[in-house]
Amino acid sequence: MDNTAKKRWVSLYVENDVGVLAKISGLFSGKSYNLCSLTVGETEDPTVSRMTISLFGDDKTFEQIIKQLNRSVEVIKVLDFTDLPIHKKEILYIKLHSLRRDEMEDVFRSASVFGITVTDYEKGSLILECVKTESENDDVIKYYKKHFLSRMEAVRGGSVAIESVSRSDR
Amino acid sequence: MKIKGTQLFVKALIEEGVDTLFAYPGGMAIDLFDALYGETAFRVVLPRHEQALVHAADGYARATGKTGVCLVTSGPGATNLVTGIATANYDSVPLVCFTGQVPTNLIGNDAFQEVDIVGICRSICKYAVTVRRREDLGRIIKEAFYIARTGKPGPVLVDFPKDIQLALGSDEYPKEVSIRSYKPSTGVHMGQLKKAAEMLASAKRPLFLIGGGVNISRGGEAMTKLAEQLSVPVVTTIMGKGALPTDHPLYIGNMGMHGNVASNTAVSECDLLFSIGTRFNDRITGKISEFAKNAKIVHIDIDAASISRNIVVDVPIVADAKEAIEKFTEIAVPPRHGTKEWVERLQELRAQTPIAMNTEGRLNPQDVIAAVNEHFPEAIVTTDVGQNQMWTTQFLQLRGRSRLLTSGGLGTMGYGLPSALGAKLGVPDLPVVSISGDGGFQMNEQELATAVCEELPVVICILNNSYLGNVRQWQEMFFGGRYSCTCLKKRKSCAQWCSSPNAQCPPYIPDFVKLAESYGIEGIRVTDRSQIAQAFERAKATQNKPTLIEFIIDRELDILPMVPGGNPLSEMITQYKKEGK
Structure with missing residues (x-):
């Protein structure tokens, strides 16, 4: 891997058929491409699914990945989102339990500062819902891990992305 | 009118113009075979093993340019196809393979002879699909044939569950096909082609490098015309061999x-490498950083993913080889510095450094x-893989309609005999010769039965050295002569560290002449060069059945010259002195 190696983003339109996800993920594993995350869901057209894929690679490998995706019979369109203005968010849930009263207060305060929603609550337990960029979610997890490592559970969904309409910041 | 899935299957094959179906029955395909009973629109051929079956379809497709069609049952029938599908995929051979499957309601139940063949084949074929609804059947078969033969051709697998085979549905087979996610590239980028023409016009030592793509697109004649028009010399990969006589x-x-010394020198010395239809595979390039170091590179290929993958090129052109060659012929002008000296130098070098085997008068x-x-003089020749293959590519002459069929990309042993049968079925008016080693031949020798039953007068040659010769050669050259599992005569009672043949070796394992006789065909053992002509004369005179000729060659011959893997093409081993043998 040369010094052009970096994180890249691809948006993929594929046929909404059985086996297509296996085909695409198999392409990455079979050819030893470095896949970071992959999300998939149906679009406004139920026959089309859209994948958002993040991966790590240099220019040459990335060019090959794009070509390999394009030559797959099930792929309708490949968009390179790496340097485009896009909106990109990931959902993250954090469940905390066995919290003391003072800790609970601290969690509410931190959630408000970080802009996180408390979406479920029981005495001593709660669930945080966090829709942010991947790196912001990394920071959020880092913070709660520091304080509640043995009393937390985190699940994250991988990013979904769409091209901007007018905004160029992300 | 409502018809069964099996009936639509037969109708589809007829509409696709299929004349030969390679098929092996089984539980989940029995209804399909019932629909084939008495069908006269095409020939149904029964090989003796599904791997050989798909190689036969592959040989048929390569020989004719048409799509090879296979039908097998589920489970083991399907998994036996795997090697053949991968072979076809690597060499861009159009195949449509139908596999029976358990009924859709049993899929996932670990039912008898159930296997996820679509999942297994996903990474080794162009496209694989399970028919899940009867109403999709016609469209899926239509698409399968279209995908297999267009763009960069390749194998397509259609998994066909038993309940869909039996379900009643429309009798219509679509006339048109349109797949939004699959649009093979057509046309040629004229701007890029003009750029290539300018580079060629100013080159001093231009060279065409021709790969299998030119043969697949049937572009040989156009290529010959182009080379002649420009007086530019040509080298080929083994898959491109025969594009020029x-x-x-x-x-x-x-x-x-x-390759020969002159060709590899040409690649190292050229200042423009004009390559068409090759992947620049590692067997071609040697050490990448030294490959065609002094040259600008033009690369024409139907597959964008093949371009600038192994070798960075200066002018990439995504196009069908034949179409690009024809378009290029219209605009290209001969190099203005002339190529006479360059061509003469290469011709001289070729004359001075011929590939020649010297066995002191013994058969080689x-x-x-x-x-x-x-x-x-005109024939289809198939090979197995290894020394027999390399010697064939070194010495075989191809002209006119002659073709060489060989497993170039995957390197599949056992390919030679079944592909020859497929070729003969497809092109009955040309002689077909298969050349195998004794190792590869034994991987599919059961196909002698198919040759006999189909009454195919193929000429089956076995170069017998009782070794897996290519690996043995590497073990001799690079592993200090440690012949690990390469001697095919080695028995339990042999000395553990035996590294050369001796008087205790058993004569034949197996006796191929007797094997031939057991199939009711003639087997000829040739041990001296004086017997060769007579053996071929007998084979030529044999009608309606194959002839097997076994050539007993020196046990430890090498393929030379050789560029050891990872070395630059300029560093070839042209002679190898055997130590103490």
Whole structure:
């Protein structure tokens, strides 16, 4: 891997058929491409699914990945989102339990500062819902891990992305 | 009218113009075979193993340019296809393979003979699909044929559950096909082609490098015309061999690991490498950083993913080889510095450094292949993989309708005999010769039965050295002669560290002449060069059944020259002195 190696983003339109996800993920594993995350869901057209894929690679490998995706019979369109203005968010849930009263207060305060929603609550337990960029979610997890490592559970969904309409910041 | 899925299947094959179906029955395909009973629109051929079946379909497809069609049952029938599908995929051979499958309601139940063949084949075929609804059947078959033969051709697998086979539905087979996610590239980028033409016009030592793509697109004649018009010399990969007649004055030879000195020198010395239809596979390039170091590179290929993958090129052109060659012929002008000196230098070098085997008068593979050239001036020749294959690519002459069928990309042993049968079925008016080693031949020798039952007069040559010779050669050259599992005569009672043949070796394992006789065909053992001509004469005179000729060659012959893997093409081993043997 040369010094052009970096994180890249691809948006993929594929046929909404059985086996297509296996085909695409198999392409990455079979050819030893470095896949970071992959999300998939149906679009406004139920026959089309859209994948958002993040991966790590240099220019040459990335060019090959794009070509390999394009030559797959099930792929309708490949968009390179790496340097485009896009909106990109990931959902993250954090469940905390066995919290003391003072800790609970601290969690509410931190959630408000970080802009996180408390979406479920029981005495001593709660669930945080966090829709942010991947790196912001990394920071959020880092913070709660520091304080509640043995009393937390985190699940994250991988990013979904769409091209901007007018905004160029992300 | 409502018809069963099996009936639509037969109708689809007829509408696709299929004339030969390679098929092996089984539980989940029995209804399909019932629908084939008495069908006269095409020939149904029963090979003796599904791997050989798909190789036969592959040989048929390569020989005819048409799509090879296979039908097998679920489970083991399907998994036996795997090697053949991968073989076809690597060499871009159009196949449509139908596999029976358990009924849709049993899929996932670990039912008897159930296997996820679509999942297994996903990464080794162009497209694989399970028919899940009867109403999709016609469209899926139509698409399968279209995908297999268009763009970069390749194998397509259609998994066909039993309940869909039996379900009643429309009798219509679609006339048109349109797949939004699959649009093979057509046309040629004229701007890029003009750029290539300018580079060629100003080149001093231009060279065409021709790969299998030119043969697949049937672009040989156009290529010959182009080379002649420009007076530019040509080298080929083994898959490109035959694109130009091998006796053409502009043809320098095969390049790569076992190419000739002149061709590899040409690649190293050229200042423009004009390559068409090749993937720049590692067997071709040698050490990448030294490959065509002094040259600008033009690369035409149908597959964008093949371009600038292994070798960074200056002018990439995504196009069908034949179409690009024809368009290029219209605009290209001969190099303005002239190529006379360059061509003459390569021709001289070729004359000075011929590939020649010297066995002090004993029978050798060069004699055998020279005799094939002489006895079969126009023929389809298939090979297995290993030394037999390399010797064939070194010595075989191809002209006119002659073709060489060989497993180039995957390197599949056992390919030679079944692909020859497929070729003969597809092109009955040309002689078909298969050349195998004794190792590869034994991987599919059961196909002698198919040859007999289908009454196919193929000429089956076995170069017998009782070794897995290519690996043995590497073990001799690079592993200090430690012949690990390469001697095919080694028995339990042999000395553990035996590293050369001796008087205790058993004569034949197996006796191929007796094997031939057991199938009711003639087996001829040739041990001396004086017997070669007579053996081929007998084979030529044999009608409606194959002839097996076993050539007993020196046990430890090498393929030379050789560029050891990872070395630059300029560093070839042209001689190898055997130590103490």
